[in-house]
Each structure stands twice: as C-alpha cells, then as structure tokens.
Amino acid sequence: MLDPNLKLCFVKRNFAWFTSCPITYQWGDDWDDAPYEFNAGDPYTFHETKDGKKQSHTVVKVFWEAPYITPDVLEEKSRWSAKSINRGDVPWLSASPWSDQELSPVHSGTALGDFIKHIKNAGGEVYAPACENLSLTTPELTRETSVEEKKDRTKSKSKPKKKKKSR
Numbered sequence: 001m002l003d004p005n006l007k008l009c010f011v012k013r014n015f016a017w018f019t020s021c022p023i024t025y026q027w028g029d030d031w032d033d034a035p036y037e038f039n040a041g042d043p044y045t046f047h048e049t050k051d052g053k054k055q056s057h058t059v060v061k062v063f064w065e066a067p068y069i070t071p072d073v074l075e076e077k078s079r080w081s082a083k084s085i086n087r088g089d090v091p092w093l094s095a096s097p098w099s100d101q102e103l104s105p106v107h108s109g110t111a112l113g114d115f116i117k118h119i120k121n122a123g124g125e126v127y128a129p130a131c132e133n134l135s136l137t138t139p140e141l142t143r144e145t146s147v148e149e150k151k152d153r154t155k156s157k158s159k160p161k162k163k164k165k166s167r
Contacts, residue, residue, distance in 0.1 A: 002128060004113030006060055008106065010043050010082055011070050011092040014063055017043045018112045021057040023086050031082035037072040040082040060112070066124025067099035068106065093118075 006018035009026045019026045025048075029041030042061075046054045071090050072078040074097070080090055091105035103122050106115060116126045 002060060002112060003058070004111060004116075006058065006112045008092060008108055008110040008112070008115055009059075009086060010040070012037065012040070013070070014065060016062050016064055016092070016115065018060045018062070018115070019043060019057060020059075021047050023109045026086070028082060031086075034081040034084070035072060035075075035078040036080055036082045036085065037070075037078060060128065062112075063127040064115075064119050064124060066093075066119045066122040067096040067101055068093040068103065068119075068122065068124075069096045 003020065006020055007023055007026075008016060009019045009021075009023055010017040010028065026043055027047060028043045030039040031041075033039035043059045045059045046056050049055050070093065071080045071085060084090075085092055086108040088107060091107045092110075093106035095101065095103035095105070099122075101122060104118060106118050110118070119126050
C-alpha cells in the first residue's frame with residue numbers, strides 16, 4: 001500500500017512524483033536548470049547524506065487528471081527549475097485558466113493523501129502503478145462500506161459452481 005505521507009517533489013505533464021526523502025535533499029538530473037520541462041530528469045531514488053554517503057528512499061510516480069496546469073503550460077519556455085519550484089517560488093499545480101472552478105494551488109511537499117484530495121475535489125482522478133483508481137485510507141478520504149457492498153465482495157470472491165455434464 002502506498003504511504004499517504006510521501007511528499008510531492010516533481011511534476012511533468014500529468015505525472016507527479018512523491019518521495020519519502022525531505023524535499024531539500026530530493027534531487028534529479030539537472031534540477032537546477034531552467035526551463036525544468038526541457039532539462040529536469042525524473043527524481044533520484046537516493047540522496048547524499050551530510051557525510052557524503054548515498055541513502056536510498058522511496059519515489060512513487062502517479063498519473064493525474066484534473067483542471068490543473070503545470071508552470072510550463074502558459075509559457076513557451078518556463079523560467080523555473082525543479083529546484084526553484086521545490087523551493088516554493090511557484091506551485092507545481094495551479095488552477096487552469098480554462099476552468100471555472102476555484103482551486104487551491106498544489107505546492108512542493110504536499111502529501112500524497114492531500115494531493116489526491118485536491119485532485120478529487122477538482123473532479124479529477126489519480127492513478128498509480130497497478131491501480132486503476134487510487135484512493136488512500138486517510139481520515140478525509142475514508143468511506144464506510146455498506147453491508148450490501150461487503151456482501152457483493154464476498155459473492156464475487158466465491159468460486160462458481162461446476163455444471164454437471166449431461167449425457
């Protein structure tokens with residue numbers, strides 16, 4: 001199961017990456033180069049500690065659909081690097097100017113559970129590897145399962161009866 005506390009560290013097109021590493025230590029190829037959309041590579045799954053050793057951490061990539069835009073959408077070449085976005089200069093996601101919804105921006109360091117909440121509140125969806133539609137169990141996202149749904153699940157898990165062969 002995915003950790004809802006992983007932090008948003010990178011967005012490119014409709015993909016978002018989340019890390020278990022503190023954002024200040026998270027890095028990727030050319031994250032200090034602008035425009036990020038032409039230079040920055042995917043996040044590394046390791047970081048250097050203060051003593052110069054490499055330490056592994058978790059990085060998860062999800063796909064999202066919602067009326068949000070990334071910093072590069074309204075410019076031919078954005079002036080932002082992944083480093084400057086993660087520093088908080090601009091949000092990773094802003095409300096689309098073509099949407100009539102008032103949406104909160106999504107900044108670097110947003111927890112995966114909160115990211116899902118933002119996307120779903122905008123009428124969107126989040127998809128993760130091996131998951132058709134991603135929902136995490138967090139207080140804001142938990143839904144009680146009805147008795148009928150539990151019965152349906154039990155029925156679908158039971159094995160079908162074999163038919164007798166007729167002669």
